[in-house]
Amino acid sequence: MNTTFTIDGMHCQACVSLIRMELEDNGFEDKVVSLELKDDNKGELVLEGIEENDVQIVSDLIN
Amino acid sequence: MSKKNKPNNQVTNCTLYVEGMHCASCEILIERKLLKQDGIDSVDASLKGGRVDIKYVGTEKPNLEGLNKDFKSLGYKFSDKQFKRDITPAISFKNGGLSINPKKFKNYLRLIIISVSLLVAFYFFQELKLGQYVSVDSKSALPAFLFLGLAAGFSSCAALVGGLLLSMSKQWNEIYIDKDSNREKAEPHMLFHLGRITSFTILGGVLGLLGEKISLDNLAVFATITIIVSIIMFILAMQMLGVDKFQRFKFTAPKSLTRFASDETNFKGRYMPFLLGSLTFLLPCGFTLIAQAIALTSGDFIRGAAIMLMFALGTFVPLMMISFSGVAFNSKPHLTAKFNIVAGLVIIFFAIYNINGQLNVLGLDSLNDIFSSSEQGEVVTANEEGVQIINITAKGFEYIPTSSTTIKAGVPTKIIVDNQGIQGCAYFMAANGLIDNYVSLNKGITEIDLGEPNKGQYKLTCSMGMVKPVDIFVI
Known part of the structure; x- marks a missing residue:
C-alpha cells in the first residue's frame, strides 16, 4: 500500500535532493515510489509498504 | 557543518568555487553531501561567495573530477578557480550586425524604466507637496507608526514573517493536536505575536538609547545614518526586483543564527513560539528597517520603545490573518513575483526620497x-x-522667500520666518552650515540669528530635508 505525504516549503530541486538524501540515510530508499515538486512551494512524497510507526519517523525526518 | 567524530590526523583547508547554488537549501545539500566523502572533515558552503571552504584530513585534496561527477545530476559544478562572469555587453556590434545579450538587455531595460518612473514620481511627489502627508520620522505622532506597521503587515512583513509563521504552523499544530478548543490551538500563534510585540518594544527602546549615546540630535550624524539605511533599503529593493548586479550583496543574519533558526528542533518547546516571535526583530524587512532606523534616531528609550510598539501592533492584525487563514504571498509564487515588483518599487522610491532629503539637510546637490x-x-x-x-514665509509645506536670499559674507544676518501655518516636519527649519541643527518655528514670527555667515551656497529646508529647499547665497 502506498502512503502519500504532502510537504510544505519545498521550492526547488535542492530541497528534493535533501529530502531524498535524508530518506536514503535512514533506510527508506527502497520504499520511495516518487518525490516530486508541486505548485505553491509544496512537494509530494509517495512511499510504499511502510509501517504505521514509519509515518511518524518519515514526518520527523522531513520536518 | 562538520563530522561529529573528528580524527586526530592533520587537517588541511581548501576552497572550491561552486556554480549553480541559488538558495539556502543548496548550501545545506552541498555541505551534507560533501561530508559523506571520505577524508572530508568539515564543510562551510557560502551562497554569497559561491564557494565552499573544506577541511580535509591527510594530504589528498578532494578530487575535482570526482566531485563534479557526483554533483553533476544536482546541477552543481566545482572548480578551484572562480567562475567567470558573463562579460558579454547588453548590446554589441559583431560582424557588422547588432548582437543583444537578452539577459543583460532585459536587466538594463528594467533599470531604465524604474529610474524614469521614479524620477517622474519624485517630481510629482515634490510638486504636490505630498511629503507632509506621508513623511514619518521620529517626531511624527505615534499613530503614524501604527499605519506604517499596517502597511508592512500587508506587504514585506507578510512575505517574510508570514512565510515563517506558515512554516511553523504545521509543527505547532502537531504539538497542540491534543487540544480540543480553538483557543488552545491558537496559543502558539498568540505566543508568537506576544513575543514579537514584547521584543519590538524592548529592543526599540534599546535602539532609542543607542541613538542617544551616539548623539543623533546632531543633524549631520542623523542624516548620514539615514542615508546609509536608505542605501541598504535601496539594495534590498533592487534584489526584490531581481536586478542581477545587486544579488551579490547579502544582508543576512550570521550563519550560526540562521542555522539555529532553521533547525526546527530548537523551537519545539511549548513556549518556543514566544522566542521565535521575539527573534523576528532581527529579520530585515524593508519597513521594519525604516521603523528601526527611526527608533534609533529618536535618541530616547521611551520614544524608541513606543515607536516600535506601535509598529509591531500595526503588523499584528495582518499577521494574525496569515496565522489563521494560512495564506501568505510567498505560498503563491506568481503573487510573490508581482508583490516583489510593487514592494520593491515602493521601497526604492522611499529610499531615494530619504537619501534626497538628507542630501538637502547636508546642503549637498540633490534631485531638487x-x-x-x-x-x-x-x-x-x-x-x-x-x-x-x-x-x-512658512506656509503649508513650503518656505517662501519674500526678500532676496543673496547676502554678503561676514555681515551679521538674521532670517525672519513668518509661520502662517506650517505642517509636518516643516515645523523644524534647518540649514546646514548656517543654523546649528534645527530651529522650531512657533506660530507667528521666529527670528533666527545666523551670526556672520561664511561664503557659500546653503540650503534652507526642514529637518528631514523634505521641504523644497530655498537656496541662500552668501557672496
Whole structure:
C-alpha cells in the first residue's frame, strides 16, 4: 500500500535532493515510489509498504 | 557543518568555487553531501561567495573530477578557480550586425524604466507637496507608526514573517493536536505575536538609547545614518526586483543564527513560539528597517520603545490573518513575483526620497537641483543696525522667500520666518552650515540669528530635508 505525504516549503530541486538524501540515510530508499515538486512551494512524497510507526519517523525526518 | 567524530590526523583547508547554488537549501545539500566523502572533515558552503571552504584530513585534496561527477545530476559544478562572469555587453556590434545579450538587455531595460518612473514620481511627489502627508520620522505622532506597521503587515512583513509563521504552523499544530478548543490551538500563534510585540518594544527602546549615546540630535550624524539605511533599503529593493548586479550583496543574519533558526528542533518547546516571535526583530524587512532606523534616531528609550510598539501592533492584525487563514504571498509564487515588483518599487522610491532629503539637510546637490535651480538675486541691504534680513514665509509645506536670499559674507544676518501655518516636519527649519541643527518655528514670527555667515551656497529646508529647499547665497 502506498502512503502519500504532502510537504510544505519545498521550492526547488535542492530541497528534493535533501529530502531524498535524508530518506536514503535512514533506510527508506527502497520504499520511495516518487518525490516530486508541486505548485505553491509544496512537494509530494509517495512511499510504499511502510509501517504505521514509519509515518511518524518519515514526518520527523522531513520536518 | 562538520563530522561529529573528528580524527586526530592533520587537517588541511581548501576552497572550491561552486556554480549553480541559488538558495539556502543548496548550501545545506552541498555541505551534507560533501561530508559523506571520505577524508572530508568539515564543510562551510557560502551562497554569497559561491564557494565552499573544506577541511580535509591527510594530504589528498578532494578530487575535482570526482566531485563534479557526483554533483553533476544536482546541477552543481566545482572548480578551484572562480567562475567567470558573463562579460558579454547588453548590446554589441559583431560582424557588422547588432548582437543583444537578452539577459543583460532585459536587466538594463528594467533599470531604465524604474529610474524614469521614479524620477517622474519624485517630481510629482515634490510638486504636490505630498511629503507632509506621508513623511514619518521620529517626531511624527505615534499613530503614524501604527499605519506604517499596517502597511508592512500587508506587504514585506507578510512575505517574510508570514512565510515563517506558515512554516511553523504545521509543527505547532502537531504539538497542540491534543487540544480540543480553538483557543488552545491558537496559543502558539498568540505566543508568537506576544513575543514579537514584547521584543519590538524592548529592543526599540534599546535602539532609542543607542541613538542617544551616539548623539543623533546632531543633524549631520542623523542624516548620514539615514542615508546609509536608505542605501541598504535601496539594495534590498533592487534584489526584490531581481536586478542581477545587486544579488551579490547579502544582508543576512550570521550563519550560526540562521542555522539555529532553521533547525526546527530548537523551537519545539511549548513556549518556543514566544522566542521565535521575539527573534523576528532581527529579520530585515524593508519597513521594519525604516521603523528601526527611526527608533534609533529618536535618541530616547521611551520614544524608541513606543515607536516600535506601535509598529509591531500595526503588523499584528495582518499577521494574525496569515496565522489563521494560512495564506501568505510567498505560498503563491506568481503573487510573490508581482508583490516583489510593487514592494520593491515602493521601497526604492522611499529610499531615494530619504537619501534626497538628507542630501538637502547636508546642503549637498540633490534631485531638487535638477528640477528647480535658483540664481543669485540682488544682495540684501543691511538695515540701520547693520544687519542683513532674509524674510521667509512658512506656509503649508513650503518656505517662501519674500526678500532676496543673496547676502554678503561676514555681515551679521538674521532670517525672519513668518509661520502662517506650517505642517509636518516643516515645523523644524534647518540649514546646514548656517543654523546649528534645527530651529522650531512657533506660530507667528521666529527670528533666527545666523551670526556672520561664511561664503557659500546653503540650503534652507526642514529637518528631514523634505521641504523644497530655498537656496541662500552668501557672496
